[in-house]
Amino acid sequence: MIWNTQHINPQQDLYSYYQEREQKKLQPHGDNTIAIVGGGPKGLYGLNHFVNRVRIDRATKSYKVLWFNNDELFGCGPNYSIHQPDYLLINYCIGHLNAFHDKYSQKEDQQNFMEWLSKVKCIDTDVQPTDFASRALVGYYLQWVTKETMRQLPANVQLQLIAEPVVAIAEQNSKARIETNTGSWDVASILLATGHCYNNTPLINESEVPAVSYIRSPYPVSKYDDIASDSKVGITGMGLTFIDIALALTEGRGGTFDNGEYCPSGKEPLIYSFSRTSLPILCRGPQYQEKRPLHLLNASKFKLWMQQPTKIDFEKDVLPIIEQEIQLRYYAVQFNENGLEPLQSLINAIPLQHRFTLHKLLKPNLTSEEEILRYIEENIEEAQRGEQNSPLMAAASVWSEICPSIAELYSSVGFTGNSQQQLDQYYFGAFNRVSYGPPIANMEKILALARAGIIRFVPLKKPTIRWQEVGSVFVVCDENGKATSFNTLIDARIGRPSLHQHNAALYDTLLSQGLICPHQNEAYFPGTLSMDKRGKCNTLARVPIYCYGANTEGVFFDNDSLSRTKNDTSCYWVDDTIRTL
Missing domain, CATH: 3.50.50.60 (FAD/NAD(P)-binding domain)
Structure with a gap:
């Protein structure tokens, strides 16, 4: 089942709800004004973190939160705009969708996407975790979560939504000044959740x-x-x-x-x-079933890597084991065998030139339109068989399973500069092509x-x-x-952070003013601004300014996700902000 906006009762959009609700007359002191720049899901998560932390800590201070966005699509952002057509779908099944954080389950009315959809749907069809949904429908869910967060604002927190793009940020004594084309605001803390604000390098003059x-x-x-x-x-x-x-x-x-x-x-x-x-x-079926075991890239292996005192060479130390694991997973399905030693014996009996390899998964040789169409047809057939029955789909699923652990290595122990560059510029896209399809x-x-x-x-x-x-x-x-x-x-490419290519207006302005500098790993410059391992900007020490989401790529890994917990730097921003204020 693919759910879309026609399957639910009419929902009020968030900005209309915001404008209609009675705003509190509280006027906090300027020192306690903070800002979130970016109104998409990551901005929502940061807001939700802050509101719940204030409620838990029972703070007596008054706070004002300024939430900036380029337009009125607060909560959902452009990727999950409620105004886009329903044929634009998310690429993972709905059983994984939850915009709330478990640590606040006792503090708010939490509903994951399935629970919310079950309450607002207007058809009799049951909601299944393996169903898919349109991005617009997910946008309505995200806006509902935002409304719940706003509805439960503590008495000492005032929220103001400002539907204007931020064009500059400047240091102003012990504060930061945020500027739009129509005004400026002095704030004591900023979360930059600017999302996909990057342009691609021009293809042509x-x-x-x-x-x-x-x-x-x-x-x-x-x-x-x-x-x-x-x-x-x-x-x-x-x-x-x-x-x-x-x-x-x-x-x-x-x-x-x-x-x-x-x-x-x-x-x-x-x-x-x-x-x-x-x-x-490559397309894929619902990723919601029990997985076959990982033999080599298990928790103990990643634990050993996490204890290394020096950076890891991704290509020399990690990639060969990924290739072995992918091969094991492929033949585990083909031979219906999960034991490591029997599997290795079966693989060793296959001539080298006939074995399934990482190269065959990532770089099939397609030289004609007919071969491309045949490749798509075969992929659809394999995806319909599912990971439990298709060796190809089972092999392709390995990357999505290990990716959270790779991301943890990436941001903590770190990879050598050259190998991080190879991971960022080739392997990341190659693995995503086969593992995160439609x-x-x-x-x-x-x-x-x-x-x-x-x-x-x-x-x-x-x-x-x-x-x-x-x-x-x-x-x-x-x-x-x-x-x-x-x-x-x-x-049809999606731009990524690239300070040296000046491909994002706000960050280009900050760079030209000397307020930020590029992140560097040995001789490699990923393209994002310099920040610590909690997402805090290294060059603006007087004001807590944190990055969250796509603007952390190069320091953190694989941030294009609705996950509430993966690479969550907003929790550190909240900690630092409340401690500072």
Whole structure:
């Protein structure tokens, strides 16, 4: 079952609720004013932490919390906007969704996503942990959690929502001054939960290209409404975002899917998909079943690594064991054998050239559109079999199981600079491609669109893009001279922190003012600002300024998650803020 906003009773949006509720007349002293910059899920989690800590500590001081966001989408942010179409789905089953923290279970009316959905749904279908949901529906849940947090504000906490982008932060005596285009506020503590505020490096010289032809950021998908139906659209990137764009240009224009086939509306453009690797993302079924044991990368192994006095070389020390574990998991399913020694004996009997390897998982050789389509078809079949019956899906699931432990190593013991760079720039994306894919239903839609001739997969080695004024088209070609042209170019990559590329306006301003500096691991600069292992900015000592979420990548690992506990630096911000004030 895929749940969407049509399956629930009408819900009031958060900003309307905020504007209607009676604001407390409390006017705290300016020294006790704090700020959260970023209104998405991470900003919500920080707010919820603070409110509950004040309630638990029974503080007598009065606090004012200023919560800034670029727009009115507080609680859900743009990724889980309640205004986006329902065909945009989350890529994990709903049994894992809970925006509350267990430590506050006695202090608030906590409901995980399934419990909330069971109360607000307007159809008789039972809610199952293996179901999926639209991102807009998850957005309504996140806004409900925000409303619950606001409803239970202690008497000594005042909350003000400011729907304006923060453009600058400056030091002001013992405080920090937050500036928007219309005002400024002095605060004693800041949580930066700015989310996906980063731009990608331009694919082409923008000054040459009409703005309507080159779409640098993929969201919101409403920006594709002006693309003509007779256009040829090139999408660089073949991951989750590519799927969203493809569905916006087809299902979003009135096309329908029926029994594995696509029924066009006649408004669809022709879509060309290409990427640096030409490898589609793997779909997956619900990740909610009992896993087979991990033989090598178990808790004791990670405990030993955590006790190391020096940094770990990811490629030399960790990656070979990941490869062994993936191979063991693959053949555990194929031979229906969980014992380590019997498994190793069975594997050793297979000639080397015929063994399943990490290379075969991460880098299959796809040189034609036909091979790409066959790869997608086989992946759908394997995902339908599930991890318990599909060796491929079982092997792919290893990364998602060990990723929390890898993240702990990453941020505590640390990896050497060179190996962290390889993990950040290659292995992270390669493993995510096979382990964190879309629901099966979405990849079935992509296959149907390809069979209908609306999506064309273009395998290119080391593609380069140029703008050709004659004909007003983009031309993408590979090192062998193979070329394709199209009218519109959409960048489906998601930007990551990159201070040296000046790809986020607020952080670029802070860098130019000398208020932050780049994080460095040996000779490697990941792209984020320098912070300690709790997320506190190293260069602004007088005011507690903490980072939480995507802006910590490079210091912390794999933050693009709704998890309430993974890499939770907001709890340290709350501790420091209450202690300081």
